Amino acid sequence: MRAAAFTGFGGPEHVSVESFDDPSPGPGEAVVDVEACSLNHHDLWILEGHLWIGEDDLPFVAGMDVAGTVSAVGDGVRNVEPGDRVLLNPSETCGSCRYCREGPENLCERFNLYHGGFAEKAPVEADRLVQVPDDMDLVEAAALPVAYMTALRMLKMADVEVGDRVFVPGATGGVGVAATQLIDALGANSIGTSTSARKLERLESLGVDHAIESGDPETIQSAVQEIGPVDATLNHLGGEFSDVGMNVLRRGGKMVICGGTAGPTSELTLSDLYLNNKQVIGSTMGTQRDLEQVVGLVADGEFEPVVDQTYALADTDQAFADMSDRSAFGKLVVTPDAE
Numbered sequence: 001m002r003a004a005a006f007t008g009f010g011g012p013e014h015v016s017v018e019s020f021d022d023p024s025p026g027p028g029e030a031v032v033d034v035e036a037c038s039l040n041h042h043d044l045w046i047l048e049g050h051l052w053i054g055e056d057d058l059p060f061v062a063g064m065d066v067a068g069t070v071s072a073v074g075d076g077v078r079n080v081e082p083g084d085r086v087l088l089n090p091s092e093t094c095g096s097c098r099y100c101r102e103g104p105e106n107l108c109e110r111f112n113l114y115h116g117g118f119a120e121k122a123p124v125e126a127d128r129l130v131q132v133p134d135d136m137d138l139v140e141a142a143a144l145p146v147a148y149m150t151a152l153r154m155l156k157m158a159d160v161e162v163g164d165r166v167f168v169p170g171a172t173g174g175v176g177v178a179a180t181q182l183i184d185a186l187g188a189n190s191i192g193t194s195t196s197a198r199k200l201e202r203l204e205s206l207g208v209d210h211a212i213e214s215g216d217p218e219t220i221q222s223a224v225q226e227i228g229p230v231d232a233t234l235n236h237l238g239g240e241f242s243d244v245g246m247n248v249l250r251r252g253g254k255m256v257i258c259g260g261t262a263g264p265t266s267e268l269t270l271s272d273l274y275l276n277n278k279q280v281i282g283s284t285m286g287t288q289r290d291l292e293q294v295v296g297l298v299a300d301g302e303f304e305p306v307v308d309q310t311y312a313l314a315d316t317d318q319a320f321a322d323m324s325d326r327s328a329f330g331k332l333v334v335t336p337d338a339e
């Protein structure tokens, strides 16, 4: 089979299509013929050499958000069979630790992530597959796992309710657009930011309640404060945006953090945190139930996942270039079976 592999670390020039042996399913596994796999910033972190994948792992096939058709199953697989249209929750959990037993399973002590979706075939843990309804496009389905499942879990961690006001710094990427759409679906109000007027126009057409065009933390803070105190901040940018995210919260408000695109550390004003009884909460990925819920919301017509562009396997390098230069809006999807 063919796969788009990282052959080194740095920029998109290290992404090329390579040949690999066809996978066969081990016990508990299913092989998925991949129709679509979306990019996440996590894949870009790997390509840039920021994560734990090293030279010994090359050539490395990234890609977590696998959607396709089951072509083979291994011993003991009962939940799917060949021909099923499926979507992968790329969370790998041990099944036996305290969190796997009592939940939520995304806290698993041996939590890991699946990689390998930028390929014609992907061998995956069968019990991490979710059935995709017949009338749901697999390209749209591939947009859902990491971005939408993570955003839904963050909204749950923040206890967001109907009518709440939620601030999303950097609202035009995978997690940002997902958050905006889910906030709308929950009947809450969103405030989103971007440095790009073009991307903000698209966010407005999706129904964001307040759009702020700026990348400057102070400007963003004043603009949000003019709108009013927020109940929750969903923060995937980190860096200097965490302080802004805290400062705009109402008393007792919650900031949920899932990433640090703008910087791995943040400074917080502790007196604001304790005197105003605010909360800072970390969150990673979501549960199988969270993913099933986002699939259900799409099936019910609550929102359509936003896919900006699709790419043939041979153009996976271009997809990484488009994520890296911040030109993408929403999700970018590689379609390995398209020419």
Ligand SMILES: NC(=O)c1ccc[n+]([C@@H]2O[C@H](COP(=O)([O-])OP(=O)(O)OC[C@H]3O[C@@H](n4cnc5c(N)ncnc54)[C@H](OP(=O)(O)O)[C@@H]3O)[C@@H](O)[C@H]2O)c1
Residues within 6 Å of the ligand: 039, 040, 041, 042, 146, 147, 150, 169, 170, 171, 172, 173, 174, 175, 176, 193, 194, 195, 196, 199, 215, 236, 237, 258, 259, 260, 261, 262, 283, 284, 285, 323, 326, 330
């Ligand atoms: N913990 C988890 O489970 C989890 C899950 C998903 C994602 N994440 C993390 O969340 C982050 C977002 O992931 P994603 O896939 O949604 O990424 P993405 O699609 O690349 O996000 C693009 C968005 O981030 C903004 N942005 C990019 N670089 C920026 C910078 N240096 N300063 C300020 N804003 C910047 C862009 O703003 P403009 O519109 O101004 O260009 C755009 O709104 C990543 O750090 C990722 O690792 C974590």
Ligand SMILES: [Zn+2]
Residues within 6 Å of the ligand: 093, 094, 095, 096, 097, 098, 099, 100, 108, 109, 110, 111
């Ligand atoms: Zn576990």
